[in-house]
Amino acid sequence: MRRDQLYLEAYDLLYTRFGPQSWWPGETPFEVMVGAVLTQNTNWSNVINAIDNLRQAGVLDYRSLSALPVDQLAEMIRPSGYYNLKAKRLHNLLSMIESSYDGDLQWFLEDDVWAARENLLNVKGVGPETADSILLYACEKPAFVIDTYTHRVFSRHNLVDEETDYHTMQEEFVNNLPTDTKLFNEYHALIVVVAKEYCKKTNPLCQQCPLNGLNM
DNA sequence: CACCAGGCAAGTA
DNA sequence: TACTTGCATGGT
Numbered sequence: 138m139r140r141d142q143l144y145l146e147a148y149d150l151l152y153t154r155f156g157p158q159s160w161w162p163g164e165t166p167f168e169v170m171v172g173a174v175l176t177q178n179t180n181w182s183n184v185i186n187a188i189d190n191l192r193q194a195g196v197l198d199y200r201s202l203s204a205l206p207v208d209q210l211a212e213m214i215r216p217s218g219y220y221n222l223k224a225k226r227l228h229n230l231l232s233m234i235e236s237s238y239d240g241d242l243q244w245f246l247e248d249d250v251w252a253a254r255e256n257l258l259n260v261k262g263v264g265p266e267t268a269d270s271i272l273l274y275a276c277e278k279p280a281f282v283i284d285t286y287t288h289r290v291f292s293r294h295n296l297v298d299e300e301t302d303y304h305t306m307q308e309e310f311v312n313n314l315p316t317d318t319k320l321f322n323e324y325h326a327l328i329v330v331v332a333k334e335y336c337k338k339t340n341p342l343c344q345q346c347p348l349n350g351l352n353m
Numbered sequence: 354c355a356c357c358a359g360g361c362a363a364g365t366a
Numbered sequence: 367t368a369c370t371t372g373c374a375t376g377g378t
Contacts, residue, residue: 172359173359174360176358176359176360177359177360177361178358178359178360178361179358179359179360180357180358180359181358181359182358183358184359218358219360219361222361222362226361261361261362262360262361262362263360263361264360264361264362265360265361266359266360266361267359267360267361270359282359284359284360285358285359285360286359287359325359326359329359332359333359337357338356338357338358339356339357
C-alpha cells in the first residue's frame, strides 16, 4: 500500500471513530499562543487554571501581558508548573513579536509560515513542537505538529521507526498528506485523542485501537 | 506512594 | 555527538 494512502486511511479511521475535534481550545490566537507555551510537558487541565488566572486578571492579551512584570506573571501561571521558566519563555515570545514585528501581533499572525517559524525557533523556550502548535492553531498555517503522542502512536503501529526524530517524522506527514491546514489541525488532535484512549504509556489498550484497522 | 502530563535548554563527558 | 538533568504543579 502506498504511503500517502496509508496516512490518509489512518486519518479516516480516527475521524470516523472520534469525529471532528475542532482544536485548539482557545478563544483568540493570542490565548492559543500562551497555551502552547504553558502546556509544555504539562497536563492541559493545569494549563486551564493558569489561563483562567490571566483572563480574570484581564491580562490575556498581547499589550497587557507584555506590560506585566515576569515575577507577577510567574505567580499567576503557577498551576501550570515550571512557572518561573514558563514566565520567562512567555516574555521571550512577546519580546520576539516586539522586535521582529514592531509589536504588531496581527503582522506576526499573517506572516509567511517559514519566516514566522524561524522567528519562533529563535525564541529561547520555543522548540519545534511549540512553534508548530502556534503556527497551526494560532496562525492557521499548514504546519504539522509532532508530539510525544504522535511519536508513540505511530511507532507502536510500526508506521515510523522508534528512533525517528521530530523533523523526519514531520516530513513523513507533510510529504504524504495534502497541504491542508484543516486536515493538519484535525489529524494532530485526533492522534492526541486516540493516544489518551488507547496508547497510554503504561497499560496500553493496543488491541482495541482503531488504527489496528489499517490496511497494511 | 509512584507515575504521568500536548518540551526545552543547559550541562556533562 | 549522545546522554543526563532541572524545571514544578495537580490528577490518578
